[in-house]
Amino acid sequence: MPNETNLNRRHLMIGAGVLAATYAATPSLAADDTSETPLDLTGTSILITGTSSGFGRLGAEHYARLGAKVFATMRNLPRPEATELKELANAEGLDITVIEIDVTQDRQVKSGVKKALKAAGGKLDVLINNAGMALSGPIEAQDMQATQLIFDTNVFGPQRMMRAVLPAMRAAGGGQIFNVTSQLGRVIIPGFGQYSPTKFALEAMSEQLAYEVQPHGIEVTIIQPGGYPTKIWENQAKPTAALKSRLSDDMLAAYPQFTAGMGKVGSGGGESDPMDIPRAIARTIAMPKGSRPLRVALHPVARPQEMINKVSAQTQIAVLGKSPYGPSIKAVLD
Template identity: 40%
Template sequence: MSEVISNFYLMKQTILITGASTGFGKLTAQTLALGGHRVFATMRDIKGKNAQHAHHLKQWAKDNKAKLEVVELDVTSDNSVASAKEEIISLANGQLDVVINNAGIYGGGITESFTITDYKNFFEVNVFGSVRVANAFLPILRKQGSGLIVQISSVLGRVIIPFGGVYDATKFAVEAINESLHYELRPLGVDVSIVQPGPFPTEIFEKVFQPANQSVAAEYGLTTQLMGGFFEYFQKTMSDPAIPNKPQDVADAIAKLVETPHGKRPLRVVVDKIMGGTTEIINDTASKVQAGLLQNFGLNELVKN
C-alpha cells in the first residue's frame, strides 16, 4: 500500500451507530470515540425512556474529551431517520464515513406462537430499520466514493436453532441484503461488512420480545419441555461471569473493521468463542460457492479484492 493511502486510513473517521443506548452499540460508540473517531451515537427516545442513557453517554464523552454526540434516531420511523440525517449532516458538514447498523430486538419461543403482528414488529426493527438507515445514508457514501456500512447480524444469521425462527429469519434477511449491497457497492468504493456475534451477555436479554400466542406452547408437549431446558441452560450460560464471550470483543471487532483499509475489509466477521466454529464453516463454503456463481454470471469484478 502506498504511504498516501495508508495515511488516509490512519485518518479519523466520522461514524454513525444505531442502538447506542446499551450493549454492543454503546460499547462500540465509546471504543471508537476513544480511538479518536467522531461518533454520532444514536438512540431512540432520548427525552423519554433513554434519557438516562443519553445523559450518561454525553457525560462520559465530556469526562473523556471524546468526540461523541448523542442523536435521536428510531430506526422504525422515516421521519426520525430523516431528522437524524439532517442533524448529522449539519453537525459534520456533510461528511460521513461509516454507518453501523446495530439496533435490534431479540425474542424466542415456539415459532407458531409468534403472530403476524409479532413478525412485523421484528422485521420492522431488525430488517426494515437497517434498510431505512442504509438507504438514507448511502447517497452520501456513494457520492464520496468511499465509506463503510457495518451490519450487525448474528451467528443465527447462518445457523438455525429451534425456538429462534423469527429472530433468525430477520438475521438471514440482513445477511442477504448486505451481501448483495457488498457486491453492488464494491466498484463505487464503499465497503459492506457483516459482523456475526455469538451469544453475548448484553441488555438484550432483559428486553426479550414475548410472542403473543403463548397458549400454543401447551400443545407442543416434548418440544415445549425441551425448549424449557434449552432456555434454562442458555440463561445459566449467559449469567456465568466466566462466559468467554465478552461484549467488548464485538466492539473491538467493529473498531478493527473501521480501521482496516478499503478493499481489505472482509465481508463477514464472526465474533464468538462458544459455538464451535460452526458459522465459520458455512461462511467459508458459501464464499466459495458465491465466487463461482458470480463468475459464471460474468460478475467476477464484483467479488475481486
C-alpha cells in the same frame, strides 16, 4: 442424551464451537487476536444505531477514545442512558453526539441522519447498524404483530439506515457499512422465534449490497457475534411475554418445550467479552480500503458459521465468478 427442555443457546453455541474448531482456521480478526497495534480513528465519522447498551454503547465509547467523531443514536429520548453517555463524553473530552433515532420510524431515520451529516460536514465515513431485538418461541406461535415488529427492527431498520446514508457515501466515493447479524444468521436453533429468519435476511441483504456498491468504493462488513452477555437476553422478555399473552392454550400446549420459558428474563453469553465486537469493528475500519472482509465471525469458542461462510464464498465465485457480476463479486470475496 440431554433433555431438550434444558438446552439453551450457550450450550449449543459452545458445542458448535468445538465442531467449528475442527474444520475451520481462526480468522485474522478473531476475538482472541491480541496482536493489534494501537489504532487511530481520528478524522473518521461514525454513526451507530442502538447505543443505549451492549455492543452499541461499548462501541460509541471505544471509537471515540480512538479519535473518531461518533454519532450515538438511540430511541425514546430523553432517557438516562443518553444523559450518562453525554456526561461521560464531557468528562473524557470525547467527540460523541447523541441523536434520537428509532430505526422503525422513517421520519426519525431521515432527520437523524440529516443532523449527523450536517455535523460531519456532509459526509459519514461509517454506518454501524447495531440496533436489534429478539423474541423467543416456536415459529407457529409468532403472530403477525410479533413478526412485523422484529422484521421492522432487525431487517427494515438497517435498510432505512443504509438508504439514508448511501447517497452521501456514493457522492464521496467511499464509505463503510457494518451490519451486526449473529451466529444465528447462519445456524438455526429451534425455539428462537423469528430471530434467525431476520438475521438470515440481513446477511443476504448485506452481501447483495456489498456487490452492488463495490464499484462506488463503498464496503460492507457483516459482523457475526456468537453468544455474548448483553441486555438482549433481558430486553427480549417483555415483548416475548406480550406475545405469549396473545397465544391460545392449545398453542402453548403444542410446543411445551419452547413456550414454557417465554417471557422469562434469561441470561446468556457466558463470560465472553462484549468488547470483542467494537474492537473487531475498529480494526476493520483501520484496514486499507479494498482489503476489508465481507464477514467477521466473533466468539472466543463458538464460530461454526465460518464453515458456512467459506462454502458460501466458494459457491458465489463458482456460480457467478465468470459472469458480468464476477469482478464485483471477486473484489468483495477474494
